[in-house]
Amino acid sequence: MFIIGERINGMFKDVARAIKEKDKSVIHDLALKQVSCGANALDVNVGPASASPKEAMEWLVKTIEDVTDISLAIDTTKQDVMELGLSLCKSKPIINSVNANEEKMKALFGLAKKYKASIIGLTMDKSGIPKDSEGRMELAMKIVASCVEYGIDIAGLYLDAVILPVNVAQPHVKEVLKTIRDSKLLAEPSPKTVLGLSNISQGSPAEYKSLINRTFLTMAIANGLDAAILDVTDKELMDSLITAELLMEKQLYCNSYLEAYRKK
Amino acid sequence: MERLIERWQDKIGEVTLGSKKTIKIGGETGIYFIDGEDRCPNPPCVAMEVWDMEPEAWPEALKSNFGKALKTPGDWVKMCVDKFSADLICLRLASTHPDTKNASCEEAGKTLEKVMKSVSVPLIVIGSSAIEKDNEVLAHCANVAKGENCLFGIATQANYKTLTAACLSAGHAIISEAPIDINIAKQLNILICDMQFPADKIVIHHATGALGYGLEYTYSIMERTRLAGLSGDRMLSMPMMSFVGQEAWRTKEAKTGLLDTGILWEIATATACLNSGADILVMNHPKAVEETKKAINKLTL
Numbered sequence: 407m408f409i410i411g412e413r414i415n416g417m418f419k420d421v422a423r424a425i426k427e428k429d430k431s432v433i434h435d436l437a438l439k440q441v442s443c444g445a446n447a448l449d450v451n452v453g454p455a456s457a458s459p460k461e462a463m464e465w466l467v468k469t470i471e472d473v474t475d476i477s478l479a480i481d482t483t484k485q486d487v488m489e490l491g492l493s494l495c496k497s498k499p500i501i502n503s504v505n506a507n508e509e510k511m512k513a514l515f516g517l518a519k520k521y522k523a524s525i526i527g528l529t530m531d532k533s534g535i536p537k538d539s540e541g542r543m544e545l546a547m548k549i550v551a552s553c554v555e556y557g558i559d560i561a562g563l564y565l566d567a568v569i570l571p572v573n574v575a576q577p578h579v580k581e582v583l584k585t586i587r588d589s590k591l592l593a594e595p596s597p598k599t600v601l602g603l604s605n606i607s608q609g610s611p612a613e614y615k616s617l618i619n620r621t622f623l624t625m626a627i628a629n630g631l632d633a634a635i636l637d638v639t640d641k642e643l644m645d646s647l648i649t650a651e652l653l654m655e656k657q658l659y660c661n662s663y664l665e666a667y668r669k670k
Numbered sequence: 671m672e673r674l675i676e677r678w679q680d681k682i683g684e685v686t687l688g689s690k691k692t693i694k695i696g697g698e699t700g701i702y703f704i705d706g707e708d709r710c711p712n713p714p715c716v717a718m719e720v721w722d723m724e725p726e727a728w729p730e731a732l733k734s735n736f737g738k739a740l741k742t743p744g745d746w747v748k749m750c751v752d753k754f755s756a757d758l759i760c761l762r763l764a765s766t767h768p769d770t771k772n773a774s775c776e777e778a779g780k781t782l783e784k785v786m787k788s789v790s791v792p793l794i795v796i797g798s799s800a801i802e803k804d805n806e807v808l809a810h811c812a813n814v815a816k817g818e819n820c821l822f823g824i825a826t827q828a829n830y831k832t833l834t835a836a837c838l839s840a841g842h843a844i845i846s847e848a849p850i851d852i853n854i855a856k857q858l859n860i861l862i863c864d865m866q867f868p869a870d871k872i873v874i875h876h877a878t879g880a881l882g883y884g885l886e887y888t889y890s891i892m893e894r895t896r897l898a899g900l901s902g903d904r905m906l907s908m909p910m911m912s913f914v915g916q917e918a919w920r921t922k923e924a925k926t927g928l929l930d931t932g933i934l935w936e937i938a939t940a941t942a943c944l945n946s947g948a949d950i951l952v953m954n955h956p957k958a959v960e961e962t963k964k965a966i967n968k969l970t971l
Contacts, residue, residue: 658898658906660857666905669860 407651408447408564408633410479410500411440412604414466416453425452425462433469441474443638444668447500448474450491451481459487467494479526479635485513492521499523502635503566506531506545508552515556524562525553526600529585535568537577539584542567543592546585550592560593564600564633571608572618579606579622586629598632620646627654675706678900682907683870684712685843688792689819693757695873695949696909701896702947703969713970714944716959717794717952718756719915720746722773722781723765728954731929732919735956743781744788751789754956755963758821760794761785766807767798775810782811786818794821794952796845805832812836821845821873821950827858834865843871845911850877850887852894852906859905872908873950880917881938888912889946896947912943915954933958941965 413436416422424432440448448470452462459482467478471494479500480491492499503526504514518525527549529535529542536542546565553563567585570578582601590596606622607615620643623634627650637643648667651657660666684697693715700707702714724740725733739745743761750756761782765773782795795811797804809832812822823845825833830846837844846862848855855874863869874895879888892910899907918924918939924932936958940951944966953959 658856658903659853660860660905661853662857662860665864666856666860666903669863670902670904 407627407631407647407656408598408600409445409638409647410447410449410502410600410633410635411443411445411638412449412602412635413440413637413639414448414470415451415481416456416462417451418453422453422455425456425466428465430469430472433466434473437470437474437476440638441476443641444644445476445638447477447479449479449481449502449635452487459484460490463487463491464494467491471496485517488514489517492517492523495521500526500564502526503528504549505529506548511549511552511556515552515558518558518562519556524564525558526564526566527553527597528566528568530568535570535578537581539567539581539588542581542585543588546589546597547592550597553597554593560597561595563597565589565592565597566600566602569601569603569606569622571610572606572622573609583625583629586626586631590630599630600633600635601626601631603634603636616640616642619643623647624650627651673706676700676704680900680902680904680907682896682899682909683872685821685870685873685909687758687794687819687821687843688790689817690790691792692819693792698896698900698947700900702945710970712949714949714951714966715757716940716963716966717758717760717950718750718754718956718959719760719762719952719954720750720785721762721764722778723771725764729919729925729932731924731932732954744784747785747789751791754959756791756959758792758794758950759785759789760796760952762796762798763807763811764798766803767800768803769800770798772803775807778807779810779814782814786815792820793818794823794845794950796823801829805829808833809836812840812842815842816840819843823847824875825858825862827854827861830858830862831865834862834867837871838865838867843873845875846872846908847875847877850879850884850891852876852891852898855891855895856903856905859908863905869904869908874906874908874910875913876910878912878914878917878939878943880914880921881935881942882923883917883921885939885942889942892943892946892948909949910947911950911952912940912948913952914940914943915952915958918958919954933961937961937965944969 452459456462477497479502481502505528529545567582586599607618682696682698694712697711699709763778765771821843824847876891918936924935940962
C-alpha cells in the first residue's frame with residue numbers, strides 16, 4: 407500500500423499556527439514522525455485560512471525538504487500554488503488533486519507532464535459527487551480517457567472515489583467500495599485507487615474516529631485499494647492496514663509480520 | 671515479437687565471506703540464468719564438505735576419492751582446494767557429537783585452527799546436530815576463528831540465540847535454517863536481526879531434499895523465497911545455500927547403486943538447487959563438483 411501522511415495540513419491548528427509563526431520545528435517533527443511511522447509520501451496543504459497560499463506552500467515544501475527527500479503530494483485547488491509546489495519538489499511529486507472538469511484536467515495534466523508527477527483524480531465534477539458507483543465510474547472513465555488523450559501514463563494515476571462522512575452519507579460507503587473494485591477494469595494496466603480516508607469519520611465522535619477509519623480501510627483493502635491518505639501516526643490504524651494486506655497476500659506471513667512490514 | 675524482461679523492485683543482499691581470500695555471494699537483481707534478466711554479479715560457488723573425523727558411514731564410492739586424507743582434516747581440505755578446486759570449505763565438526771567421539775570444544779577448536787592454516791579459502795563451520803553440544807562447540811570455535819569472517823551454522827527457530835550472539839561478537843556470518851517452511855524462514859531472520867545481527871551476514875538454508883526425496887519442495891520454496899526477496903521482502907532477500915552432498919549420498923540409490931549413480935544424483939540435485947537460486951552448494955564428490963562447476967560456468971557465460 408502506498409501511504410500518504412495527511413498531517414501537514416493547515417486545517418490542523420498546530421500546522422496553521424506553525425505556518426503563521428514560521429515555526430519550522432513543528433513541521434520538521436511532523437514530517438519525520440510520519441516518515442518513521444511508514445509514510446511513503448506526505449500530503450502538503452496550506453489550509454483554507456491562509457492569507458498568502460503561495461508563500462505558505464513555498465515555506466512548507468522547503469521546510470519539509472530540510473529534513474526529508476520523500477515524495478510530496480501538493481494538495482491545493484489553486485493552479486498557481488500547485489505549480490509552485492511541484493516546481494520545488496526534490497522527489498517525484500503527486501498532484502492532489504484533479505477532478506473530471508475538462509479545464510481542470512487540461513491545466514493539471516500539463517503540469518503533470520512538466521513535473522513528471524503522479525495524479526490523484528477525484529471522481530467528481532462541477533455538479534458535485536455522484537451518489538452511486540455508476541456515476542463515479544462515468545467520471546473515472548472520463549479522467550482515464552483524458553489521461554490517454556494527454557499522453558499521461560495510467561500507471562501514475564490514482565483514482566479517488568471520494569468517500570463522504572458516514573454520519574451524513576451512509577449509502578455512499580458501499581458505492582465507493584464498488585467503485586474501487588470496478589476501477590481496475592478501466593484500462594490495462596489498470597489505474598490505481600486512493601482514498602482520503604479520514605473524511606469518512608468527519609463529524610463522528612472523537613472516540614469512534616479511529617475505529618471507523620480502520621474498519622473502512624480494511625474493507626477498502628479487501629476491495630483492492632492501492633493507496634490512502636491517512637493518519638500514519640495512528641498505530642491501530644496502521645496495524646489494521648498491515649494485517650489486511652497480509653490477509654490479501656500482499657506480504658508473506660510470519661509471526662512477526664507487523665514488525666517485518668515496518669522494517670521494510 | 672518484443673521480449674518482456676521482468677524488472678524487480680529490489681535486489682538480493684550481498685554477503686562477503688572469508689578474510690585472506692574472500693568470496694562474495696548474492697547481489698542478484700533477477701532470476702538466475704534467464705537470458706537478459708539475470709544480472710547476477712556473483713556466480714554461485716561450490717563448497718566441499720570436510721569432516722573432523724573419518725566419515726565411516728560414507729559409501730566407498732565417495733571415500734575412495736580422498737584416501738588417507740580422510741583421517742587428517744588439514745590434508746583433506748588442502749586436497750579439496752588444490753586438487754578439486756573447491757571455492758570454499760565446509761567443516762563439519764562431527765566428532766563432537768556425544769554419540770560419536772564426544773570431542774571437546776578445545777579439540778574442535780584445534781582442528782579448526784589446523785584447517786585455517788592449511789587453506790586460505792573462506793570456511794563454513796557447522797556442528798554435529800547435537801543441539802546443546804553445538805551451542806558450546808560453535809561458540810568456542812567462533813571465538814577461535816574471530817575475525818576470519820566464516821559462515822557458521824546452523825541456527826534454527828528453536829535454537830538460534832547462542833550461535834547468533836557468538837557470530838555477532840566474533841564477526842562471522844550465520845546460516846539461518848527452516849524446515850522447508852518459508853514463513854518460519856522469514857520469522858527466524860526477523861528474530862536473528864532483532865538481536866542486532868546484520869541482515870547482510872545471513873545466509874538462508876531451506877532444509878535440502880535430494881532428487882526423489884523432496885527436491886521439488888526445496889526447489890519451490892527456494893524459488894518463492896527468491897521471488898519474495900526480489901519483490902522487496904527484506905527478511906527474505908538473503909543469499910541461499912544448499913547441502914546437496916549430504917542429501918544426495920544419503921539416498922539408497924547413491925549408496926547401493928553403481929559408482930556413477932551417486933555422482934549423477936548429486937549433480938542432478940545440485941543443478942536443480944542452482945536453478946532455484948542457490949548461491950552456495952555444499953558438495954561431496956569431486957566429479958560432481960567438477961561437473962557442477964562446469965554447469966555454472968556455462969550458465970553464467
